[in-house]
Amino acid sequence: xxxxxxxxxxxxxxxxxxxxxxxxxxxxxxxxxxxxxxxxxxxxxxxxxxxxxxxxxxxxxxxxxxxxxxxxxxxxxxxxxxxxxxxxxxxxxxxxxxxxxxxxxxxxxxxxxxxxxxxxxxxxxxxxxxxxxxxxxxxxxxxxxxxxxxxxxxxxxxxxxxxxxxxxxxxxxxxxxxxxxxxxxxxxxxxxxxxxxxxxxxxxxxxxxxxxxxxxxxxxxxxxxxxxxxxxxxxxxxxxxxxxxxxxxxxxxxxxxxxxxxxxxxxxxxxxxxxxxxxxxxxxxxxxxxxxxxxxxxxxxxxxxxxxxxxxxxxxxxxxxxxxxxxxxxxxxxxxxxxxxxxxxxxxxxxxxxxxxxxxxxxxxxxxxxxxxxxxxxxxxxxxxxxxxxxxxxxxxxxxxxxxxxxxxx
Amino acid sequence: xxxxxxxxxxxxxxxxxxxxxxxxxxxxxxxxxxxxxxxxxxxxxxxxxxxxxxxxxxxxxxxxxxxxxxxxxxxxxxxxxxxxxxxxxxxxxxxxxxxxxxxxxxxxxxxxxxxxxxxxxxxxxxxxxxxxxxxxxxxxxxxxxxxxxxxxxxxxxxxxxxxxxxxxxxxxxxxxxxxxxxxxxxxxxxxxxxxxxxxxxxxxxxxxxxxxxxxxxxxxxxxxxxxxxxxxxxxxxxxxxxxxxxxxxxxxxxxxxxxxxxxxxxxxxxxxxxxxxxxxxxxxxxxxxxxxxxxxxxxxxxxxxxxxxxxxxxxxxxxxxxxxxxxxxxxxxxxxxxxxxxxxxxxxxxxxxxxxxxxxxxxxxxxxxxxxxxxxxxxxxxxxxxxxxxxxxxxxxxxxxxxxxxxxxx
Numbered sequence: 001x002x003x004x005x006x007x008x009x010x011x012x013x014x015x016x017x018x019x020x021x022x023x024x025x026x027x028x029x030x031x032x033x034x035x036x037x038x039x040x041x042x043x044x045x046x047x048x049x050x051x052x053x054x055x056x057x058x059x060x061x062x063x064x065x066x067x068x069x070x071x072x073x074x075x076x077x078x079x080x081x082x083x084x085x086x087x088x089x090x091x092x093x094x095x096x097x098x099x100x101x102x103x104x105x106x107x108x109x110x111x112x113x114x115x116x117x118x119x120x121x122x123x124x125x126x127x128x129x130x131x132x133x134x135x136x137x138x139x140x141x142x143x144x145x146x147x148x149x150x151x152x153x154x155x156x157x158x159x160x161x162x163x164x165x166x167x168x169x170x171x172x173x174x175x176x177x178x179x180x181x182x183x184x185x186x187x188x189x190x191x192x193x194x195x196x197x198x199x200x201x202x203x204x205x206x207x208x209x210x211x212x213x214x215x216x217x218x219x220x221x222x223x224x225x226x227x228x229x230x231x232x233x234x235x236x237x238x239x240x241x242x243x244x245x246x247x248x249x250x251x252x253x254x255x256x257x258x259x260x261x262x263x264x265x266x267x268x269x270x271x272x273x274x275x276x277x278x279x280x281x282x283x284x285x286x287x288x289x290x291x292x293x294x295x296x297x298x299x300x301x302x303x304x305x306x307x308x309x310x311x312x313x314x315x316x317x318x319x320x321x322x323x324x325x326x327x328x329x330x331x332x333x334x335x336x337x338x339x340x341x342x343x344x345x346x347x348x349x350x351x352x353x354x355x356x357x358x359x360x361x362x363x364x365x366x367x368x369x370x371x372x373x374x375x376x377x378x379x380x381x382x383x384x385x386x387x388x389x390x391x392x393x394x395x396x397x398x399x400x401x402x403x404x405x406x407x408x409x410x
Numbered sequence: 411x412x413x414x415x416x417x418x419x420x421x422x423x424x425x426x427x428x429x430x431x432x433x434x435x436x437x438x439x440x441x442x443x444x445x446x447x448x449x450x451x452x453x454x455x456x457x458x459x460x461x462x463x464x465x466x467x468x469x470x471x472x473x474x475x476x477x478x479x480x481x482x483x484x485x486x487x488x489x490x491x492x493x494x495x496x497x498x499x500x501x502x503x504x505x506x507x508x509x510x511x512x513x514x515x516x517x518x519x520x521x522x523x524x525x526x527x528x529x530x531x532x533x534x535x536x537x538x539x540x541x542x543x544x545x546x547x548x549x550x551x552x553x554x555x556x557x558x559x560x561x562x563x564x565x566x567x568x569x570x571x572x573x574x575x576x577x578x579x580x581x582x583x584x585x586x587x588x589x590x591x592x593x594x595x596x597x598x599x600x601x602x603x604x605x606x607x608x609x610x611x612x613x614x615x616x617x618x619x620x621x622x623x624x625x626x627x628x629x630x631x632x633x634x635x636x637x638x639x640x641x642x643x644x645x646x647x648x649x650x651x652x653x654x655x656x657x658x659x660x661x662x663x664x665x666x667x668x669x670x671x672x673x674x675x676x677x678x679x680x681x682x683x684x685x686x687x688x689x690x691x692x693x694x695x696x697x698x699x700x701x702x703x704x705x706x707x708x709x710x711x712x713x714x715x716x717x718x719x720x721x722x723x724x725x726x727x728x729x730x731x732x733x734x735x736x737x738x739x740x741x742x743x744x745x746x747x748x749x750x751x752x753x754x755x756x757x758x759x760x761x762x763x764x765x766x767x768x769x770x771x772x773x774x775x776x777x778x779x780x781x782x783x784x785x786x787x788x789x790x791x792x793x794x795x796x797x798x799x800x801x802x803x804x805x806x807x808x809x810x811x812x813x814x815x816x817x818x819x820x
Contacts, residue, residue, distance in 0.1 A: 020632050020633060021632060022632075079802055080802055080803070080806055082799070082802075083798070083799035083800070083802035083803050084803065086795070086796070086799040087799060087800075087803060093515050094513075094515045094522050094524075097513035097514065097515055097524075098513050098524065103504075103507035103508050104507065105503050105504045105507055105758055110752075110757055110758065112504050112757055112758050112759050114504075114507075114508065114759070114774065114776065117737045119770070119771055120770065129807065129808055129809075130807075130808035131806060131807050131808045132807070133807050134803065134806065134807070135803050135807065167803075167806050203770045203771045204771040218631065218632050221628065221631065222430050222431060222432075222628050222639055223430060224771070225768070225770075225771030225772060229632055244818075246818070247815070247818045247819070250811055250814050250815035250818050251815050253811040253814075253815075254809065254811035254812045254814070254815045256811075257809055257810070257811050257812070320788070323786065326784075327527045327784070328784075329784055330784065330785065331784065331785035331786070331787065332784060332785070332786050332787070333787050333788075333789075334786060334787065334788040335788050335789070335790075336819075337788075337789040337790055337793065337819045338787055338788055338789040338819075339789070339815040339816045339818070339819050340815070341800060341804065341809075341812040341813070341815045341816050342520075342787065342789055342793075342796065342797075342800060342816055342819075343785065343787050344800070344804070344809075344812060345799070345800040345803050345804065345812075345816075346796045346799050346800045346803075347520055347522055347787045347789065347796075348515055348520065348522050349522050349524070349785040349787055350785065353785075354782075358635070359782065359784070360529070360530065360613045360635075360782070361529055361613040361614040361634070361635030361782055362635060362782060363782045363783035363784070364524065364783060364784075364785050366524065366783060368778065372764075372769065372770070372771055372772060372773045373773035373774060373776060374736075374737070374738075374739055374740065374741065374742060374769070374773070374774075375740065375741035375742070375753065375759040375760065375763075375774050376733065376741070376742050376744060377741065377742070377743050377744065377748055377752065377753050377757045377759055378730070378743075378744040378745050378747075378748055379743075379745070379747040379748040379749070379752055379757065380745075380747055383747065383752075385496070386496070386752065386756045386757075387752075388493070389492070389493035389496040389497060389755070389756050390493070390497075390751060390752060390754070390755040390756045392489055392490055392492075392493035393490070393493050393494065393497060393544065393545050393577075393755050393756075394751065394754070394755065396490055396541060396544065396577050397539065397540075397541050397542070397543050397544070397545065398539055398540035398541045399539075399664065399667055399751075399754075400667070401660055401663040401664035401666075401667050402664045402667070402751040402754060402755075403751070404660050404663075404664070405657070405660035405661050405663070405664045405749045405750070405751045406749045406751050406752055406755075408654075408656070408657045408660050408749070409657070409746075409747050409748075409749050409752075
């Protein structure tokens with residue numbers, strides 16, 4: 001395992017990202033599933049659940065209401081429950097500070113406001129890996145709850161044995177989910193977007209999914225709100241000579257265990273640190289981990305910023321100062337103590353983050369993703385100046401009645 | 411012209427919206443243009459400009475830099491300039507109150523922040539009707555400027571005679587646009603999304619366009635940020651018996667002059683008011699204006715809210731009280747003085763608004779559309795409790811290195 005020149009990082013991450021959040025093949029498959037669900041509703045969803053998740057699935061297994069969710073939650077072991085309680089409390093406290101506030105401008109001629117309201121119905125995707133991901137239910141559910149969304153529907157794939165994960169059920173109870181729809185991928189997205197007999201359509205779909213779910217989110221995005229198109233996970237770690245090699249190795253291995261498509265890179269200006277990380281990786285070294293040598297730490301963080309990855313970790317000397325140079329990233333973890341995994345569970349920040357370079361325009365999931373804003377305008381007083389100016393622009397734009405409608409108010 | 415039952419409003423607006431912001435035919439055409447521009451760059455853009463806008467267009471006409479924009483702006487007549495100055499000042503004051511603020515949560519174990527940064531490069535679409543729309547340049551440019559976007563590129567179709575509209579140039583100067591790309595529709599969107607020889611790619615495309623531009627925005631939205639998919643304009647006016655019929659008629663006519671696809675509806679509980687509006691419309695009555703009779707004003711505003719249109723106008727008695735019932739709309743104009751057209755130019759609010767029912771999840775263009783947010787996490791102190799909780803959830807989710815990486819920090 002050799003460290004490559006920093007200049008290769010750009011090409012390597014571009015190559016890992018080739019095709020974006022989904023490939024043409026995945027788009028075509030998602031298109032067929034979306035079409036089938038729009039036509040056949042629950043029956044089409046059940047076909048995909050039987051094909052991909054649980055051959056023995058029955059129609060009545062698809063939807064759980066909040067009472068049934070609560071019943072399953074009772075089986076959640078005490079330790080897991082306490083861990084989820086702590087994560088929930090910290091995620092709440094962080095997102096609580098993002099509560100939207102009305103903005104207003106008043107003068108003698110107008111009262112103009114931009115007023116937030118919660119969305120009515122949101123669908124949140126909670127994917128499964130080898131197990132259910134209760135943490136993702138918290139990450140999508142907490143900002144929804146703080147925004148005041150009226151109904152939160154969660155869609156999560158049915159496992160092969162048909163069981164309901166008690167920890168997932170407990171997380172859903174914490175965030176007041178009203179429904180668990182037990183399907184994933186493109187079928188769940190289509191059901192949420194267009195509704196089926198058992199599931200009303202939602203106003204917005206949030207949260208990560210597999211490539212088929214992501215392709216489906218893009219396909220339905222002219223008909224329903226979506227948050228972002230989250231692709232495979234990414235980490236660029238920047239470490240100085242004084243960083244703890246065995247600890248940095250664990251962050252890289254944690255990143256690599258996200259599975260297929262995950263990208264994990266370490267950049268350092270110190271050949272010895274890179275060697276120590278390689279030996280710490282030892283037998284666990286993964287094809288998904290790449291090492292790069294930079295001429296100095298500033299060049300390292302600039303390359304990380306240029307790549308605009310999901311996660312950046314700054315480990316060792318000068319991490320705080322270097323962090324100012326990372327403007328393009330989903331989340332930045334600053335200092336040797338700041339394991340990226342804290343951000344997945346208990347730091348309080350959201351783990352639904354932009355990937356694939358979309359951090360150049362997209363953000364972590366926020367309370368604002370669960371809110372819409374309405375302008376409210378009330379005019380009064382002497383409107384002659386405003387009508388004259390408005391009418392002059394309207395005349396220029398060929399809109400005579402626009403002008404007349406303003407002048408009629410003077 | 412007869413008033414219909416209120417129950418028909420839902421079907422009428424659904425029918426006007428059928429097919430969403432673009433039709434399959436428009437999507438197919440946009441797809442071909444996007445593909446051509448990705449392959450041939452400026453040459454493909456020039457072909458579409460010659461075909462749809464100006465047959466005599468030359469390659470060197472495509473891009474104007476800020477110096478050239480300033481030169482054209484000098485020809486802007488004094489009256490138009492003063493009108494644009496007033497509109498600009500008011501739009502600035504309204505949007506200034508939307509400046510994004512960092513949120514933070516600090517305790518003895520963590521410092522977690524959500525930090526805004528302006529986007530680097532934004533492309534704004536400014537469509538043409540019978541003339542250029544300098545007002546749209548202000549509506550997209552002002553929030554971009556307040557956010558601190560580094561480079562604002564504006565794309566606007568070339569008129570048949572090849573001229574540059576001095577008022578548009580003046581508006582572009584006000585908002586510090588660096589470049590005017592003289593193309594519209596799907597070709598402009600593709601050029602902004604993927605870049606050409608003469609135009610670097612942008613991080614996000616904002617602003618309204620024709621159906622081909624909107625279809626193209628959707629098509630490229632997996633590769634670049636977009637604000638929303640704005641379709642044809644909509645107004646639902648609710649008027650009580652005391653409303654001024656001749657003035658309400660002007661708002662409906664102003665709405666109808668938005669042209670093909672525009673939807674203008676008046677709802678009232680008073681047959682006499684409806685009759686007076688019909689006679690005020692007189693010969694200008696338009697096929698695009700529909701009238702509805704409601705049993706009372708509350709039913710009228712509830713129907714408007716249910717339709718989630720771009721604009722709602724509340725004219726006459728009780729407008730302020732009724733406005734509380736309109737939660738789903740792009741913008742609400744409250745009271746007899748509040749011409750919808752004020753919101754298009756000088757109220758200060760943004761005229762780039764959600765249409766087609768997307769107000770259920772989408773919002774007016776805001777400063778936040780020009781900003782992205784990065785999480786910044788710094789852990790410290792005694793992390794044993796957090797690592798234990800995090801590791802418990804990670805273990806449940808099958809992520810052993812996630813747990814180990816947190817425990818290594820204790």
